[in-house]
Amino acid sequence: MREPTIHEAKITGGFWGEKQRLNADHAIFYQWQKLEATRCIDNFRIAAGMLSGFREGFFFADSDAYKWLDAASRIMFHFSNPDLKILVDDFIDLLAKAQQSDGYLYTYNQIHFPGQRWVDLQVEHEFYCLGHLIEAAVSHFETTAETKLLAVAQKAADLLVKDFSDSIPDFTDGHEEIEIALIKLWKATDNIEYLALAKAFVERRGTIKLFPFKMLSQVLDSGRRMKLVDKKRELWLIEHPDHNTFKLPERNKNIVPLWAGPRFAISALTGKYNQQHKPASEQKKAEGHSVRFCYLKTAEAMLAQIQGQENRIKQLREIWTQMVTRRMYVTGGIGSLPLSEGFG
Template sequence: MRSYQAKRADATARLLAPAAPGPHARPVGRTPLGINQVHIASQSLLGHWQERNAAHTIPHCIEQLEGSGVMDNFRRVIGESGAPYRGFVFADSDLYKVIEAVAWEIARSGTHDFDAWLDEAIALIARVQEPTGYLHTWIQGVRPDKRFVELDRNHEMYVLGHLIQAAVALDRAAGRDDLLQVAIRFAALVDRRFGPGREDGIPGHPEIETALIELHRHTGEARWLHLAEHLINQRGHDILPDEGFGHRYYQDHVRVREAIDPTGHAVRQLYLNAGVTDLFLETGESALHDVMRAQWERVHERKMYLSGAFGSRHRDESFGNDYELPSDRAYAETCATIADLHWTWRMLLAGEDRRYADVMERELYNALAASVDESGTRFFYSNPMQRRPDRFSEENAPAQRQPWYACACCPPNIARTIAQAGAYVATVRQAPDGPALELHQLLACEIELPESLGSGTLTVRTRYPTDGEISLYVAGGALPPGSAVWVRIPAWAQGATLDVGGRRRSVSDGEGARGFVQIPADEVDGAVLHLPLRPRWTAANYRVDAVRGAVALERGPILYCLEQVDLPEDAAVDDVYLPAVPVVTELPSSGDAPAPALRVDLSVRTAEDSLYRAAAWGEREAPTRSLEANLVPFSTWGNRGPGAMRVWIPTV
């Protein structure tokens, strides 16, 4: 067996990133950069988050794996623990997601702080795996009679998907393949049982599809690509039972190439879409890209919350109907935002639409950022846009963030996503007039230029999104003639300007419409992009009945909210509305806040005792009084204690 050091040396030559195109993938003209090639500065919001993730969130997750019983679930199968099984049937996946987080943290920082834990955890997993390759502690330790019997609910393939992703990440980042061999044995068992030409069977919870394609990319074995394609092709053939939840819940009601309408359990739909898009990236089948583009439009134009969250119904954790986006009863599961990040990144690799990166930015800075507190150890599962003062806690929708959940899918999912976030910053493309580096996420970082772009480092200096100035510098080399750096211009950034060669010019309407400003190689060093970060009021589509007559406040990519803690005791969030011309004033930035607080003129009603009253058309009662209050970034809400909150503020 080759040494760990030798394998680690090999790993440095690989693309250390999720969704790395395989050697036989169709050329899409766009290649991601590895986590080890993009070094996000710790002073940036995302860089600070990565540091906190490594120092607090990952260790917290490791601790909770013991406290919640996940590790004992493995030990009890082989007689090393007498504790009863704890958690849901898919609890094994919590461990695999944490291992993936550790792997990407190794790729990001080169840390080996978790090596001893990895050794112990992987050795335990290997001891539990059966000679056949089977590995699922709930089945093995509780219901061995249910092995591959209830694919709709027992999550065997879903758990395997997370095992594969963890194993591939660990081999890429650290050059160790011990977990990879475990994952391959289990995947081979599934292939022998449910592969092409064998028994019909698909997972009730998608996730394995994108994992198998990643395994194909990593190993070069076509077997895993064929298995993923087979599982995708079987959807819509009445394979899963229609018991209670219905076929739509499982995305099994129609064949994938006809499924333009997002439906059912939101996380499952979005994970499936990531796998389908991965399949397109490998095979180039245009029908897959067509249906994914159509569904992406519907998801993000009709079913996405302004924060970048998804899932409007607590029942079934599901998408609602088009434009069904209640603020106070939003389910908006953290894992749904993460699943969409993964899917939208793959759509970005496959397409030319600037909106993909815009959406990812919205998700990262708002819905996902709000899901974890400033300590990195308390989390939201559900992320509503409004918290009423009398709202009571529910199991997965508590009034304040919790250190863990019985269904603990979200915290380790956050940990693995933030550890790999460097992979979503930049890509390299072969444009008609030469190679280009595309900067999708606007943050302070250093990017090691790949061979196609000469040599050296591109440094991005900025305080964005607090400040709209973004400066570029090239050190240790030069970009080759004919190449360029393309910097994304967000859709809201009308009036952007660019300083190059000692002169300032406006970013043209044409450039803004295409979504990028193109800076030629000889003008990159010292170029400065200025994005206007003016506060703006946003109204929803008129079909969103839940927030008709209300507006939300945004500044750049940051969404704001009003918290009860920022109002006087005798003024309630639910009694506030905006005057005809509200004045918005920026306050000085402070601490680690993602953006400055915004002081806003507000009016306050007198609460009425009656539930209903006679309508008086065209009249508005005079407010009790006017006041000023601070609106703060939505991502920070709840950090000062539980209480009422709202994003959408009525205008009447």
């Protein structure tokens, strides 16, 4: 059992073929326009010293651009489009300029909190963003054989290896994703250090001592940092009255039950929300934030396959069955709980 490569699978027509063509001709360019409109791309220009401005967006905004780059790289493999290649190449050049000399790349800290890094890892998304950067780089390398973006990703991964190969469980990510990315990067480069770090991140999970207190501390500190950013924005707008902060459209109105908030808080403080409540190998059912859960279990399955751990694969199949038969809508959707995007 193995994952087929993009070179081995191709949709040639039908419903999904039409959707692929729509993505290639229209959606991927529309998404880039929105990344520009929300100033997501400007964040990298500011970090690179190419633009003076205020960083906009959530602390995880970088990942939106990386996901676009991942998709664009895969689209180019099936549909030749010179305009898309120009966008991709220019963005890769921008990322190389925004990346710090030691490999660090996370615009939230680079712009708002220079010198700070690996902060509030259970809440904020440094590892998560780097994971999507690495996945985009692997996709780009697999589809183009070009190495410029791969070099950016390896530089970031080498920094992670240097800083976290021998670290304590506290330095595991609150939003899983880096584990999958490091495994893919190992497959693309044969650098065993990436595989070893992915395995370490998975095995350290769920072993943080005094987790509820540390989680609460990070939630409070992350909130403090966001308030500082809001204050900086207020001062920036006073000094730059012509700056238009992008505003998201009003969200759909929905009624959040009274129990949703306390249930979310309990899930977060106990570690279930981000799968930190017990070691990964001891987790027997789908719990917590659904996206985080699926990232983690995908990484575990990849590792079990590589290591030939048949018992672990069997256990993961049982978790999969429990999820799709007891925690999934008929549409395939998961994460039904309000606020937490969690399993009910």
